[in-house]
Each structure stands twice: as structure tokens, then as C-alpha cells.
Amino acid sequence: MQFGIYSVGDVTRDPSTGRTPSEAERLQAMVRIALKAEEVGLDVFATGEHHNPPFVTSSPTTLLAFIAAQTSRLILSTSTTLITTNDPVRLAEEYAVLQHLSGGRMDLMLGRGNTAQVYPWFDKDIMQALPLALENYDLLHRLWREEEIDWEGRFRAPLRRFTSIPRPLDGLPPFVWHGSIRTPEIAEQAARYGDGFFASHILWPKGHFQRLVAFYRSRYAYYGHGTEQDAIVGLGGHIFVNRQSQIARERFRPFFDNAPVYGHGPSLEEFIEQTPLSVGSPQEIIDKTLTFREQFGDYQRQLFLFDHAGIPLPEVLDMLELFGSEILPVLRRETARARDSRAAPAPTHARRLASTTALQ
Template sequence: MQFGIFTVGDVTADPTTGRTPTEHERIKAMVAIAKKAEEVGLDVFATGEHHNPPFVPSSPTTMLGYVAAQTERLILSTSTTLITTNDPVKIAEDFAMLQHLADGRVDLMMGRGNTGPVYPWFGKDIRQGIPLAIENYALLHKLWTEDVVDWEGRFRTPLQGFTSTPRPLDGVAPFVWHGSIRSPEIAEQAAYYGDGFFANNIFWPKEHFQRLIELYRKRYAHYGHGTPEQAYVGLGGQAFMRKNSQDAVREFRPYFDNAPVYGHGPSLEEFTDQTPLTVGSPQEVIEKTLTFRESFGDYQRQLFLMDHAGLPLKTVLEQLDLLGEEVVPVLRKEFAAGRPAEVPEGPTHAARVGSANTGASANTGAAVGATPGA
């Protein structure tokens, strides 16, 4: 089981002081948060990709390469790479380069994003979002698994005899998660390739994500990658902690009430009741997170959002201390208890290279030329 954090990189005013950090301060804070994640024993740091204010992470591989040079163990990922508006050739090259620089400590999450105007900014049509996601990933997968690629599709110029460079480290491409909050087509796509499915269940009730994850697990087995229980599932979460719940609620409420993403909507109490958000003591975070296995089955990766809504860096680093020292050690022990032996651990480069060398599946996908849903 892998535990980590993800950031959306928002530049938001602190509602308690009125101060808004500069873009430079926010970028440097994200790096400090990543380094702190490794220091406190977390496994993963993931950054989003945005191309509009008030967000700063427009170049995830630049940031992750910088973090890679200052860490030794942390898996570096994204918490979305825009498969719809990025050129698959550039994704293939950028992440393979990052994979080499980080000695394999890299994976990524494909997604369509949640900002409509990004499509025309990059010359795409939002009405083609799902077809773009399916075709672009088919090309990306081909670029990573075939040395010489001939390609013709709907959304980009053809390729003839093209080789993406550098080739993936050790001949094994970065592990791919497909992130979605509402689209069964994306769950189907993840299942078809034998990739991971990340349900970023931070805003909606669990029943919605149970349906998506159940679909993904069934289709993963249908395509011959293993049993439904062996499919790779990741989940999102949110937490704010203090030693006692009253202090946590009192301190976090102004940030929640004014957050761009959910402020001025449901109350803090309503939101914590209906979503994974936990505002309280470390023990309350432990108890709520453990219920995720009851809802979704054994899974491989749990990421928390902790640095948003204008929270100052000092507060976020305090949160990471609590997460790493008091929450994650207990979660590791509890999630390991009763976990069936056939359920895989979270994906790592070393494990996937070992699987490839022994002839086992390394998530190389289904038959070339087939179509998800076939």
C-alpha cells in the first residue's frame, strides 16, 4: 500500500490574513512539501497540471525533475497529465526522460482536466474529450511499447517509422493511472490496458465511485489481466488535523468556507459527512480512511490533498508531520492485516522490471490494434 499527497498548485489568499502568496512562493512551497513528504516517510508526491490562474503547475515534468534531484526514495507522479490537450509524442518523451533522471521513481495519471477553455488554447475541441483521451493514450502506449511506430488517427498528423527517445528505462514504461470522477469510458480504458484506475473521490459520495471502480475491476478481469481483486485502484482523500477535533474544525473552517473549489456551498459538516474530507484528530483520519477498504476493496494507493485553500506552508508542513508520524504508520499496519496474498502491492519500477524479466505481466496492454470496449 502506497501513501502520499497530491497538490493542485492553487494560488489562493489566506482568508485569515488576506495575504496571497506570489507564484514564486507557491512553486517553492510545493517543492518544500514534496521534500517533507519524503522526510516523514510518505511514498508518493503528485502534482496536477493546469494552464490557467490561479494555478501554477503548468509544467509537471520540470517540477518533478527538480524534486527528483533532491529526493532519493519518493515516487514522483502527476494528479493529472492532460492526455487530451498534450501531444502524446511529447508526453512519451518528457516522462521517459524524467524516468531516467529519477532512476525509475516515476509514474503518471492520465486525465481530461476540469478546465474547459484549455481545449481551444491547445487547438482541441472539448466536445471530443473522450475520443481524444482514448486515441491519444493509444498512441502514447504504442510509443512506449514499440521501438518503431507507424500511426494514423483522427487528431494528429500521421507518424511513419518514428522512434520516441529516450526509450523507457529498462524497457519498462512508467506505470499509468487513468483518473476519472465520472466517466465509465475511462474506467474501461484503464481496464483494457491493464493500467491503474484512480478514483479521485474528494467531492462526491462514495456510491458514485463504487460503481466506477466495480466496472473497472470487472473489465480488468475480462481483458485477462487478473482477477477483479488484482486490479490496481487508487483513491483520493482530504484531511486537516490537530490534536483534538475541536481545534481542527475551528482552524480549518475559514479556509473551507472561502476555498475556490467548494467554498460558499455545502457546510463543512455536510461535506465531511458525504465525502472523504476529514477535519479532526489523527485518529479520526485513521478511522475514516480505513472505511475506504470496506467501500472499494483492497487497493494500492491513497493520496491526500493537504496544501490548498490558502493554507500557509508552515501549517501544511505541520499536517505532514501528523500524517507521517501518527496516521500513515497505523494505516500501513491496518491495511496490511487481512490483505489477501494475491492482491498486488502498489506499482514500482523495480517490481515491474522484475515482472517483465520473469515473463509476467508488466502492464503492456491488450492486443495491439484492439479497441477498448471490444
């Protein structure tokens, strides 16, 4: 089981001070957060991809390569890479470079994004978002597995005897997660290829995501990749922690009320009750997180949002310190104790390479 953090990279005014960080400050803060994640024992750091204000994460591979150069163990990922508005050829090239530079400590999550205006900026039609996502990944999958490709589709120029460079590290393409909050066709594609499926699990009630994950698991088995327990599932979540529960809620409330993702909708209490949002003491965070396995079965990756909505960097680092010292060890112990021995392990380059070698 992998535990990690993901960031949407928003530049948001701190409602408690009225100060908005600069773009440079926000990017450097994300680097500091990633380094702290490795320091406290987390497994994964993931960044979103956005091409519009108020975000700074327009170049995930650049940011992740910079972090890879300063870390030794952390897996670098995305949350998500835009499979619709990016050219699959560039994705194949850029993420292969990142794979080599990080020594295999990377994977990526693909998604359609949630910003409509991005599509025309990249000469794409949002009405074709789902066909774009499906076709582009079909091509990306082949680019990493075929030395010389002939291809023709609806949304980009044909390829003739094309080789994507560099080739994947050790001949093993990066592991891919398909992220979705509502689309069974994406879960179907993940299952067909034997890839991972990531349910962001932060905005909607659990029943919605339970249905998507159950569908993915059933289709994963249908396509012959193993049993439903062998399917690779990731979940999102959001944490705001303080040693005292009441202080946590009082401190987080203004951030929640003004958040780009949450703000101006249901109350904080409603969100805590209905979604994975966890605000409270370390024990409350532990108790709620452990219910995810009860709801979804054994899964492989749990990512948490820590830094959204203008929470100042020192406070994020303090929360990560508390999480690493008092929450993470309990989550590791309890999930390992309860885990079915038949459940698939979390994907890493080394583990996948060993498995591939053993089959040859």
C-alpha cells in the same frame, strides 16, 4: 499499499491573514511539501497540471524532475497529466526523460482536466474531449512499446517510421493511472490496457466512485489481466488534522468556505459526512481512512490533499509531521493486517521490472 500526497498547485489567498503567496513562493512551497513527504515516510508526491490562474502547475515534468534531484525514495507522479490537450508524442518524450532522471521513481496519472477554456488555447475542441483522451492514450501506449511506429488518427498529424526518444528506462514504460470522476469509458480503457484506475474520491459521495471502481475491476478481469483483486486501484482524499478535533474544524472552516474546489457549496459538515474529506484529530483521520478499504476493497495507492485553499506552508508542514508520526504508522499496520494476501501489490518500477524479467 502506497500512501502519499497530491497537490493541485492553486495560488489562493489565506482567508485568515488576507495574504496571497506569489507564484514563486507557491512553487517553492510545493517543493518543500514534497521533501517533507519523503522525510516523514510517505511514498508518493503527485502534482496536477493546469494552464490557467490561479494555478502554477503548468509544467509537471519540470517540477517533478527538480524534486527528484533532491529526493532518494519518493515516487513522483501527476494528478493529472492532460491527455486531451497535450501531444502524445511530447508526453512520451517528456515522461521518458523524467523516468531516466528519477531512476524509475515516477509514474503518471492521465485525465481530461476540469478547465473548459484550456481546450481552445491548445487548438482542441472540448466537445471531442473523450475521443481525444482515448485516441491520444492509444498512441502514447504504442510510442513507449514500439521502436518504429506508423500511425494515423483523427486528432494529430500521421507518424511514419517514428521513434520516440529516449526509449523507456530498462525497456519498461512508465506505469500509467487513468484518473476519472465520472467516465466509465476511461475506466474501460484503463482495464483494457491493464493500467491503474484512480478515483479522485474527493467531491462526490462514495457510492458514485464505488460503481466506477467495481466496473473497472470487472473489466480488468474480462480483458484477461488477472482477477478483480489483481486490478490496480488508487483513491484520493483530503486531510486537515489537529490534535484537537474542534480546533481542526474551526481552523479549516474559512479555508473550506473559500476554496476553489469546495467553496460556496455544501457546508463543511455535509462534506465531511458525505465525502472522504477528513477534518479532525489523528484518530478521526485514521478511523475514516480505514473505512475506504471496507468500501472499495484492497487497493494500492492512497493520496491525500493537504495544501489546497491557501493553507500556509508552515501549517501544511506541521500537519505532515503529525501525519507521519501518529497517523501513517497506524494506517500501514492496519491496512497490512487486514489486507488479503491475493491482492495485487502497489506498482513500482523495480517490482514491475522483476515481474517482467521473471516472465521472460
